[in-house]
Amino acid sequence: MRRLFAAFLLSLTFSIAQTTHTVQPGETLYQIAQQYSTTVEALQALNNLSNPNQLSVGQVLEVSAQPASAAQRLTNLPAPFILVRLPSKVIQGQAFRVRVEAAGNPVEVSFIGANYKVEGRDLLLAIDPLQKPGGYTLELRSAGSSYKTTLEVAEANRGRQALQLDQKTLSLLQPKKERAELNRLLSICQADQGPQTWAAPWKKPISSNRITTNYGMRRSYNGGPYRTYHEGIDYAAPQGTKVFAPAPGVVALAEPLFVRGNGIVIQHGLGVCSGYWHLSKILVKPGQRVNTGDLIGLVGTTGLSTGPHLHFEIRVQGIPTDPDPWYLRAP
Ligand SMILES: [Zn+2]
Structure with a gap:
């Protein structure tokens, strides 16, 4: 059920258990981002830093701990x-x-x-x-x-959310439709084992740094166990904000979906695919080749969503992975 619930969370408040980093003399935000395998943008968003150059020694930053393994x-x-x-x-x-x-x-x-x-x-x-x-x-x-x-x-500690969904919201959930949609997505993502299309770190698909739900946050619904997690990053942005291809690939799906709204899936080879949900407008067609930075769609709030945002995810062999490391050095 996790994918379905994921769409309802924009307006909910929660606390995130994060690792922190204390700024040392001479450190830059870029160095700190590298240390935790994340991006300057992600740290800015996480810490509400409008200017990445204004760090002070002793300042405590929130970071997501993601030790890189060589x-x-x-x-x-x-x-x-x-x-x-x-x-x-x-x-x-x-x-x-x-x-x-x-x-x-x-x-x-x-x-x-x-x-x-x-x-x-x-x-x-x-x-x-x-x-x-x-x-x-x-x-x-x-x-x-x-x-x-x-x-x-x-283990990666990416925080937890305890969510309460009301009966009205629960009644919107249709497990059969949800399951069918996910299965289709998985078959698209696993079908493409061709050569890898990217030769550089991926670009962020949107200019927004306003992350409303990060990847991997564990979720419990109405007091239940923490059995599910958020499968991508939610970037809040005004309706109509441009969405770009983060890496080269071929569009495999571009159509309205039940849960995910107007959705795009791009295949990138080696069993990697990326997904873009809740768009107001789709600007690509299945079979179309895209390059890094190509305009593919516009932000919206279609499908099961409570406000305009881009949900962006990267799957490897069908498994949703943390998009952040891909921006710095793609695996
Ligand atoms: Zn999401």
């Missing part, structure tokens, strides 16, 4: 593997790259209950934000040979 080259590989690179540690909601070469042989990867074929030499994977922290086996198979390694999944 990819490591594994050694002592059995034939036919000649190169395997991947991070040893990832956090919930993070996307990461597995690079593998097996002397020209096809490679299959098993990870957390799913199997993937490596096209070329790169595979992008992601950790579901609700995946239990701990060690998980990643197995590579090629030409009858198998190699296993353990990937550590760490």
Whole structure:
């Protein structure tokens, strides 16, 4: 139900459990953003900073803790593997790259209950934000040979919201329609395992820095358990604000949806797709190729939404990931 409830939250107030950072002499907002794998824009929005150059020593900033994990080259590989690179540690909601070469042989990867074929030499994977922290086996198979390694999944604290929905709101929810819409989205996102389209960090798809709900915030409804989370970033902006493609790709869906309103899905290769919901106007067509910075639509409040905003999400193999790191250095 999480996707459906997600649309109702604009007008609700909540408190976010955040990690904080105390500004040290000589530090810039850019350096701090890098340290936490986030963006200057995200920190500005989080801390209501109109001027990123006006920091004072000792100032306490709120940051989302997202420790970056560098990819490591594994050694002592059995034939036919000649190169395997991947991070040893990832956090919930993070996307990461597995690079593998097996002397020209096809490679299959098993990870957390799913199997993937490596096209070329790169595979992008992601950790579901609700995946239990701990060690998980990643197995590579090629030409009858198998190699296993353990990937550590760490917890990301992105805050919690306890929401109360009234009966009228609850009555608008239609689980069957919601499920069908999500399944369609997932099949589009998982279908595209072609070559990666982006060669640089992604651009923010909108000029607004007013984030009303961040990615990954855990949610409880009417006193229930914290079983769901927000799958993208909500940027509040006036009706009609321009929405741009954050990276090159091909439009796979551009039409009104029940929950998500006027929606666009762009495929970016390697099992990556991006979604833009609640638009007032769609300015692209399915099959259309787009480049970074192309105008694709206008902000609105269509579908199940309480006010004009852009919900932006990036899925990897169907799993919604934190968009923030993509702006700084795409996985
Ligand atoms: Zn949203």
